[in-house]
Amino acid sequence: MQPVRKAIIPVAGLGTRFLPATKAVPKEMLTVVDRPVVQHVVDEARAAGIEHFVFVTGRNKGPIEDHFDMAYELEATLRERGKTAEYDALMADLPAAGATSFTRQQAPLGLGHAVWCARDIVGNEPFAVILPDMLSRGCMTQMLAAYGRHGGNIIAVEEVPEDETHKYGIVAVDEAFRDDEAGRTYRITGMVEKPPQGEAPSNLIISGRYILQPEIFDLLADQGPGAGNEIQLTDAMKRLAESQDFFAMRYDGRTFDTGSKLGYLVANLAYGLEDETLGPQLRAEIKSLLEG
Structure with missing residues (x-):
């Protein structure tokens, strides 16, 4: 079983739901508390042991590449002013030389197309999509632990109310096969992208984390448009599932x-409340607002 060393992070979207904030700033650079959204997902992947990050970008996404690079003037200023804690925090977040790659998705053709754009950088090894x-x-x-037990392909899933299943990719699972150690991993028996309301095979949604085998790239190369007239990763995964094991891991x-305004606001509240310094003050401010 090959280890999972690389992660594809698609960041080419326009972020139209957050206009005008995203007119000149990539949506992935909007902050949750004091860290850009994209930094949070890189933190998650690094903590899991991912070594190389492949960003699939588009036009006007230069600030993302700059964020993961040295900032010589800023770093020099912090050192000169004795701001050691701030400087050390920047250095801790900085990826190692050669640990990031950037490739362009030149047209908004869907998630499947974005993943395919990273094929030459990933090569012939399993990879994550975040x-x-x-x-x-x-x-x-959690996903890499499940991968270590089962191999194959892993999709993170979560439950949603039945009346929301038409908004997401949905998996059908074999309840008879359940991971013995954690009890949260199931064998997938079917996948569908945004099924009509009332026709979903379950209420388990694909929640934005994948571990996939490299054979998916050959399938994406000739994958036709699906839902939304885009090249859907789900459609290629359904084809790959004809020859390889797929598992759903309940996160x-x-x-x-954070792609929705409400979700973004809730994320800021949740992360802020967990902050040792901000948490107590934020809790008091929320109480004051609610009582006022």
């Missing part, structure tokens, strides 16, 4: 969808 809109602390660590935690 959607930066979805903040799921610890999810990749033990809460995912915050």
